Amino acid sequence: MKEQYECMVCGKLITDDEGVTTLNGLWVCDNDSCRTLDEDNEATEKEIRITDKKSYLLCNADDSEFYIPDALHIERNDELMLVDSDEQASIEAERDGVSLIYGMDGVPDRVYVDTDDNRNIITNALAEYPEYYNVHLVESRGL
Ligand SMILES: [Zn+2]
Numbered sequence: 001m002k003e004q005y006e007c008m009v010c011g012k013l014i015t016d017d018e019g020v021t022t023l024n025g026l027w028v029c030d031n032d033s034c035r036t037l038d039e040d041n042e043a044t045e046k047e048i049r050i051t052d053k054k055s056y057l058l059c060n061a062d063d064s065e066f067y068i069p070d071a072l073h074i075e076r077n078d079e080l081m082l083v084d085s086d087e088q089a090s091i092e093a094e095r096d097g098v099s100l101i102y103g104m105d106g107v108p109d110r111v112y113v114d115t116d117d118n119r120n121i122i123t124n125a126l127a128e129y130p131e132y133y134n135v136h137l138v139e140s141r142g143l
Contacts, residue, residue, distance in 0.1 A: 005019065010033065010034055013060075022045045023044055028045045034046055053077070053082075054077060054093075055089055056090070056093045057074070059072070059073055059075045066136070068121070068132045069129070071122050072113040072115070073113060074086065074089055075089060090111060101118070101122075104119070
């Protein structure tokens with residue numbers, strides 16, 4: 001499994017291959033929209049676009065009873081505690097334009113990020129780990 005870290009400029013989750021550490025020690029996307037390169041090929045971050053901290057995080061679970069392994073989902077940012085629950089965090093993520101899955105068999109509404117990749121990951125994971133199927137009906141989120 002590949003770990004992902006948030007780009008400090010655009011906020012996207014990127015893997016080791018996709019990012020670079022700048023001279024100032026910030027982790028950013030290794031492309032022209034998030035960093036410039038000097039003559040020595042050293043990276044400098046562009047203007048940081050994440051100005052305010054978010055109430056939610058986009059997460060990949062690796063060892064969770066509730067969240068499907070490797071599937072990107074919304075959780076409350078527990079460091080900031082700006083909202084009361086993971087549900088509220090999901091609502092705020094949607095307000096920011098994050099698209100979340102609704103009406104998919106076996107998973108709760110408004111938890112997982114809606115991309116083709118993520119849907120494939122979920123479908124495969126539910127086949128491989130049936131214990132995650134409808135796990136939200138028995139486990140309470142955010143406790
Ligand atoms: Zn970026």
